[in-house]
Amino acid sequence: MKKAILLTSALSAFVLIGAANAQVAGSGTMGVTATVQGSILLTFVTDPSGLAVTGTTTSAASLPFGSVQMFGGTVPANVTKTVNGLLSFDLTTPFDVRVDLANSASATYILTAVLATADPVNVWTLAASNLSASGTPTNMNATGAYATPTSYALKLHIPATAAAGLITNSIGFTATAN
Amino acid sequence: MPSRHILPSVIQTVLAGFPLLVFLGGSTAFGQTAAVPRSISLLTAAPAITILSAPAGVPVRTFAAGNAALDLGAVSYFKGASAPGESSRKNSGSFVISTRFALRVDCPAGSASSLVDVIMTRVDADASHAIAIDGTTLGSAPQIFLQSMPCGSAGEHRLDVEVPVSTPAGAIGSTVAFVATLRK
Numbered sequence: 001m002k003k004a005i006l007l008t009s010a011l012s013a014f015v016l017i018g019a020a021n022a023q024v025a026g027s028g029t030m031g032v033t034a035t036v037q038g039s040i041l042l043t044f045v046t047d048p049s050g051l052a053v054t055g056t057t058t059s060a061a062s063l064p065f066g067s068v069q070m071f072g073g074t075v076p077a078n079v080t081k082t083v084n085g086l087l088s089f090d091l092t093t094p095f096d097v098r099v100d101l102a103n104s105a106s107a108t109y110i111l112t113a114v115l116a117t118a119d120p121v122n123v124w125t126l127a128a129s130n131l132s133a134s135g136t137p138t139n140m141n142a143t144g145a146y147a148t149p150t151s152y153a154l155k156l157h158i159p160a161t162a163a164a165g166l167i168t169n170s171i172g173f174t175a176t177a178n
Numbered sequence: 179m180p181s182r183h184i185l186p187s188v189i190q191t192v193l194a195g196f197p198l199l200v201f202l203g204g205s206t207a208f209g210q211t212a213a214v215p216r217s218i219s220l221l222t223a224a225p226a227i228t229i230l231s232a233p234a235g236v237p238v239r240t241f242a243a244g245n246a247a248l249d250l251g252a253v254s255y256f257k258g259a260s261a262p263g264e265s266s267r268k269n270s271g272s273f274v275i276s277t278r279f280a281l282r283v284d285c286p287a288g289s290a291s292s293l294v295d296v297i298m299t300r301v302d303a304d305a306s307h308a309i310a311i312d313g314t315t316l317g318s319a320p321q322i323f324l325q326s327m328p329c330g331s332a333g334e335h336r337l338d339v340e341v342p343v344s345t346p347a348g349a350i351g352s353t354v355a356f357v358a359t360l361r362k
Contacts, residue, residue, distance in 0.1 A: 024223070024224050024225070024289070024290070024359065024360045025224055025225070025357050025358060025359040025360075026224035026225035026226050026227055026244065026283070026357070026358045027227065027244060027355060027356060027357045027358070028227030028228070028229055028243075028244025028245060028246070028281075028355070028356045028358075029244065029245050029246070029301070029353050029354065029355050029356070030229050030238075030245075030246045030247070030248060030279070030353070030354045030356070031245075031246070031247040031248065031351065031352070031353050031354075032247075032248050032250070032309060032337065032339060032351065032352045032353070032354065033247070033248070033249045033250065033349065033350065033351040034249070034250035034251065034252075034253050034275065034307075034339060034341075034349070034350050034351075035251065035252045035253065035348070035349050035350075036253055036254065036341055036345055036346075036347050036348060036349075036350055037252050037253065037254040037257070037347055038254070038347040039254035039255050039256040039257055040256065041256040100256075101343075102254065102255030102256060102273070102343035103254065103255060103341070103343055103344075103345055103346065103347045104346075104347060105346065
């Protein structure tokens, strides 16, 4: 009986010591989820031998040719003027398009272009393809390489019969991952 | 004769059981029964962690027992974050989605301390993204999150999820575990 009491006491002491040293801790968890989407970015870049692009390295840029005339006058830097006899003249300059990709295994992209507003007077040509404002966008590149600026030459054909004044338009570009 | 044998046998049984009855009765009478639940309550009355939405963060779905879920929704490198309460920034080879959440710790009445230490651990090992809280990148090893946080208080924290551009499109997910311990 004495031995039994001693044993009981020893066990009790052990339990109390255990309680005194226990780390009283509470826990919680936070699950964090997201859905990563593949994305693509198209930017315009000034070509080394082209007219300076306003808004270079952005997705909304412009090419300001300034004041030009068929005969005489000055031609902006890095713009080529070609006079076609007495009928018309062309203004040509290169600019670059860069397409970047993230979170996708695509190796190449398709680039298309379309004129925002139909122009019944002048002709807008990009990389030797006439742009239109209706129908299927013009295919500029079927296998574009990512992260590399690619040069495209824009040519604006202006007839001699066109009235003097402002010529403005927009070209919409679409890059689609292959 | 047979009756003599029967009687001692009954007495022995009663006597043999007596010490046990006394012991059980005595344990109640001397308060030992009360002492056992007291030690159990010490072990089970732990700080309670609650994860909540921050005013400027994405909504946090809070479940019972300290569990919560935070969904950043659709995110992408070039478009960034789409949900209110998120911001994003681009690095050269990755993008980071940031938001805020709140963490509250309540301690049981009569706690030995009014302060807690909180550690955090990332439970998963998904290499498709990294998670940081208040600028500390989480890993599988427990890291100190908060020290000497007053019981009953809540704090707002920043969560950053960094996704490399090489991560394939799709769902990503991680679990962050928090453990709050009463300071001695």
